Every structure is written in structure tokens, then in C-alpha cells.
Amino acid sequence: MEKFILSLYDRKNRYEANQCVCEGLRASQELYSITPELIEYAVVTNKADSSFLKGIKIFEADERVFNKISSTVSSQGILLVAKIPKLSDRPLQDTPFALVLDRIADPGNFGTILRTCVSVGLKDVWFSSTSVDPYSEKTIRSALCAQFSLNLHAYNNVNTLVDNLEKEGFQRIYRTDPSGGKNCFETGKLFEKSIIVFGNEANGISDVKDSIPVNIPMPGKFESLNVAQAVTVILFEAVRRKILR
Amino acid sequence: MEKFILSLYDRKNRYEANQCVCEGLRASQELYSITPELIEYAVVTNKADSSFLKGIKIFEADERVFNKISSTVSSQGILLVAKIPKLSDRPLQDTPFALVLDRIADPGNFGTILRTCVSVGLKDVWFSSTSVDPYSEKTIRSALCAQFSLNLHAYNNVNTLVDNLEKEGFQRIYRTDPSGGKNCFETGKLFEKSIIVFGNEANGISDVKDSIPVNIPMPGKFESLNVAQAVTVILFEAVRRKILR
Numbered sequence: 062m063e064k065f066i067l068s069l070y071d072r073k074n075r076y077e078a079n080q081c082v083c084e085g086l087r088a089s090q091e092l093y094s095i096t097p098e099l100i101e102y103a104v105v106t107n108k109a110d111s112s113f114l115k116g117i118k119i120f121e122a123d124e125r126v127f128n129k130i131s132s133t134v135s136s137q138g139i140l141l142v143a144k145i146p147k148l149s150d151r152p153l154q155d156t157p158f159a160l161v162l163d164r165i166a167d168p169g170n171f172g173t174i175l176r177t178c179v180s181v182g183l184k185d186v187w188f189s190s191t192s193v194d195p196y197s198e199k200t201i202r203s204a205l206c207a208q209f210s211l212n213l214h215a216y217n218n219v220n221t222l223v224d225n226l227e228k229e230g231f232q233r234i235y236r237t238d239p240s241g242g243k244n245c246f247e248t249g250k251l252f253e254k255s256i257i258v259f260g261n262e263a264n265g266i267s268d269v270k271d272s273i274p275v276n277i278p279m280p281g282k283f284e285s286l287n288v289a290q291a292v293t294v295i296l297f298e299a300v301r302r303k304i305l306r
Numbered sequence: 307m308e309k310f311i312l313s314l315y316d317r318k319n320r321y322e323a324n325q326c327v328c329e330g331l332r333a334s335q336e337l338y339s340i341t342p343e344l345i346e347y348a349v350v351t352n353k354a355d356s357s358f359l360k361g362i363k364i365f366e367a368d369e370r371v372f373n374k375i376s377s378t379v380s381s382q383g384i385l386l387v388a389k390i391p392k393l394s395d396r397p398l399q400d401t402p403f404a405l406v407l408d409r410i411a412d413p414g415n416f417g418t419i420l421r422t423c424v425s426v427g428l429k430d431v432w433f434s435s436t437s438v439d440p441y442s443e444k445t446i447r448s449a450l451c452a453q454f455s456l457n458l459h460a461y462n463n464v465n466t467l468v469d470n471l472e473k474e475g476f477q478r479i480y481r482t483d484p485s486g487g488k489n490c491f492e493t494g495k496l497f498e499k500s501i502i503v504f505g506n507e508a509n510g511i512s513d514v515k516d517s518i519p520v521n522i523p524m525p526g527k528f529e530s531l532n533v534a535q536a537v538t539v540i541l542f543e544a545v546r547r548k549i550l551r
Contacts, residue, residue, distance in 0.1 A: 169414065179528045180524045180526045180528040180531050181526050182525035182526035182527070246546040279545075280426055280427035281423075281424050281425045283421065286425050287418060287421065289418075290535075290538045298546075300523055300524075301491040305525050306523075
């Protein structure tokens with residue numbers, strides 16, 4: 062079992078086994094409350110409270126063994142092995158606008174974004190298949206398992222995706238652009254069945270044809286905002302306008 | 307030198323030496339552009355571009371040695387040792403409102419918040435002395451050295467701080483509260499010489515007397531927002547209202 066769990070820290074192995082690792086107390090509680098049926102088993106040490114895992118097969122491990130299989134520096138002594146949910150190919154769920162995450166490379170950022178999507182009640186999220194894996198242990202930890210309650214749609218080519226979304230009734234493509242474009246707070250139609258594309262932390266966005274640049278004003282003129290912060294600003298602007306409610 | 311650099315990963319040693327470690331290319335570039343005078347020296351491997359460090363003493367290290375002193379898993383082969391700036395005891399810098407960070411425990415969150423403060427042009431930030439250290443290597447990395455361009459004010463007791471801020475002309479104390487209070491987007495006086503207190507990720511805010519609860523609406527009903535995301539929402543609400551500009 063140790064060897065198997067360690068193998069799941071590799072993306073290829075993860076998708077061959079179709080299983081992933083969720084570590085930590087809070088993330089485990091979230092996963093149990095969202096989709097207990099996906100949980101294969103838990104591994105816990107005696108320092109962890111696993112009493113909430115009703116009906117789940119639990120393996121006890123001593124601290125030494127647990128630290129070997131843990132992906133964290135100071136573990137909380139609890140991890141779950143779970144099935145990776147089928148990435149959805151349903152295109153819409155009453156989504157007022159389409160959030161597209163293009164090549165997000167950092168698992169912490171990706172996870173934070175997914176957690177924020179759940180906070181604001183957005184159900185559908187599109188992400189490029191060259192992003193960091195949403196089911197890597199780090200993305201899961203930082204998302205607190207938000208990826209298990211979203212419809213995540215992977216895409217290969219952003220322009221093909223945009224074409225398909227347009228067929229689904231989405232219109233007007235915005236791309237966040239730190240160097241120019243319209244002020245996001247003054248863009249009246251920002252959330253009207255639009256497609257909003259956020260780019261990679263370091264390299265920005267892939268070329269998206271016919272897209273309208275939109276920027277988040279930054280009075281401090283610091284080079285650019287962390288992509289997770291940028292998504293947060295836009296999502297809560299939709300909350301403020303009561304588009305998401 | 308190796309031993310000395312490793313010692314700086316411990317808070318006590320850091321403040322005895324009054325020096326800290328800034329690692330990575332982008333963070334090093336930022337530090338050099340903000341306060342080159344604080345940089346004591348750089349350590350680089352041959353894979354790193356250090357040509358921008360004009361006038362800085364540079365030690366070359368081979369990969370093996372560098373990996374020993376690095377605090378990252380996959381290093382970029384560049385780190386700076388720098389003086390810790392004197393924490394400011396200047397109380398104001400034309401600050402429209404006082405941002406108070408109460409016991410932030412996670413260096414990634416703390417760093418992201420500081421980076422966001424610089425993005426929006428906020429100059430003064432207050433933080434409790436029981437927070438994670440703003441000059442830890444992790445906080446520095448995640449802030450991209452934003453802590454070197456802010457006036458950071460440490461405090462011991464939040465109520466004493468509030469009393470002192472009131473003497474400086476601040477009034478009305480808001481505390482972010484996920485469980486109730488006024489909607490932040492509908493709180494007209496949120497930024498009028500106010501004090502806004504954000505709390506610890508896990509335990510919320512210390513008791514702050516006479517404080518008004520304010521909440522960030524979350525249609526998705528996910529338990530609570532990451533504190534860095536919460537601060538981001540409030541700071542950009544100030545940008546949207548042109549309080550910060």
C-alpha cells in the first residue's frame with residue numbers, strides 16, 4: 062500500500078490507477094462531506110481524529126510509516142485515497158459566464174482558484190490540459206477538495222474551446238491583460254454570457270482570437286497580480302453585481 | 307557561509323543577525339530594484355542570470371552546495387542575503403484606512419497579502435507579533451519582496467493598537483466575519499479612515515472591542531474564504547471605489 066500511495070504522486074500513475082491522494086484533516090472532512098462514495102480508504106495515525114469517516118475503510122499506520130507516504134512536511138496524520146471523478150463533458154450548468162483558466166502552472170494557485178469558485182457558487186470551470194493537474198496532491202490540498210464539487214472541463218486548444226462555447230450561446234471573449242484594455246470595474250457586459258480567460262502566472266495568455274482585453278486596475282503599479290488574486294477580484298465583482306448570488 | 311545562511315531559516319537567528327534570505331530570480335530582481343542598499347551579497351550557480359546585480363558582491367556556488375543552502379525543492383540557482391529593514395514606527399503615510407492582519411499563520415498567505423497591498427498602492431500594514439515572520443524565506447518568496455517596500459507595523463495587543471490608531475484619527479473598527487454582519491459591498495463608510503481587522507486562517511479574529519462585523523458575501527456557502535482572498539476582495543473594493551488610486 063505504501064508503494065501504491067507514493068506512486069499516486071506521479072501524474073501518469075495517478076491517471077492509470079484513476080486514484081488520487083487527499084491529505085490533511087480539513088481537506089479530508091470536505092471530501093467526506095462532498096463525495097464519500099469516491100473514497101477508497103483512509104490511512105491515519107493515532108494522533109488524527111478519523112471518527113467522522115463513517116463507513117470508510119481505515120488503515121492505521123504508525124508515525125514513521127505515515128511520514129513516508131505523506132506529501133507534507135508536518136503531516137496531520139490523515140490521508141484519503143479517492144477515485145478521480147470523471148471530468149465533466151457537460152458544457153453548462155446555468156453558468157452566467159465561462160471561466161477559462163489557461164495553463165495555470167502552480168498547484169497552490171490552481172487550488173486557491175477552485176476553492177474560490179466554490180465559495181462564489183460557480184459550478185463550471187474550464188482549464189487547459191497543459192495546466193498543473195487538478196488532482197495532484199498539492200492542488201487538492203490547496204483547494205480543500207473543491208475540485209470534487211465542480212464541473213471541471215479540460216480543453217486542448219483555447220480557440221477550439223471558444224468556438225465550442227460560442228455554439229453553446231456564450232459570446233464576447235474577454236482576456237485579462239495587465240498591460241491594457243478596459244477597466245474590469247467599468248466593463249458593463251463583463252458577465253453577460255461572456256467567456257473570461259485568465260492566463261499563466263509567468264507567460265500570460267495564449268493568443269485568443271477576437272478577445273477583448275480587460276484589466277484589473279492596480280494603483281500600486283506592481284508588475285502584475287498573482288493569477289489567483291486576479292480571478293478572485295473578477296469573481297467577487299460578479300458577486301457584487303449580483304450575477305452570482 | 308553555508309552554515310550562516312542555513313541559520314537564517316530560524317526566526318531567532320534571523321533577528322540576531324538582522325539578516326534574511328531572498329531566493330529565486332523574480333524575488334531577487336524585485337529586491338534589487340526596491341532596496342539594493344540592503345543586499346549584503348548574492349549566491350548563484352552558473353545556471354542563474356545574475357547580470358542585473360550591478361555593484362553586489364556575488365559568490366559562485368556549484369549546484370550541490372547551492373541545493374544545500376536553498377530552501378526550495380527545485381531552486382533557480384540564485385539567492386540574496388539582505389538586511390532586514392527596520393520595522394517602521396511611523397504611524398501614517400496618507401493611509402485612507404488601516405489594514406490590520408491579526409495572527410496570520412501561513413507564510414504563503416501573508417506573502418500574498420503583502421504583494422497585493424503593494425499592487426493596490428497601500429503603504430502601511432499592521433500585523434500582530436504572533437504572526438508568521440514577514441521576513442521568513444517563505445513569506446519573502448510568496449510576497450516577491452513586497453515587505454521591503456511597505457511600512458510594516460508590528461503590534462502585541464490588538465486593542466492597544468486600536469486605541470493608538472484612534473488617537474491618530476482613525477475611527478470605526480470593522481472586523482471581517484464570515485458568519486454575519488454587513489455586506490462589505492454595501493458598507494458605505496468601509497474605507498473612511500477606518501480600521502479593518504482580518505483574522506487568522508483557522509481561528510478567526512482576536513476579540514476587538516467595539517468592532518463592527520462585516521462580511522464578504524459568498525453565494526456558494528463554502529465555509530470560509532482563504533484570508534489572502536478575503537483581503538484581496540476588500541482591497542480591490544477600495545480600488546473600485548477609487549479610495550485607492
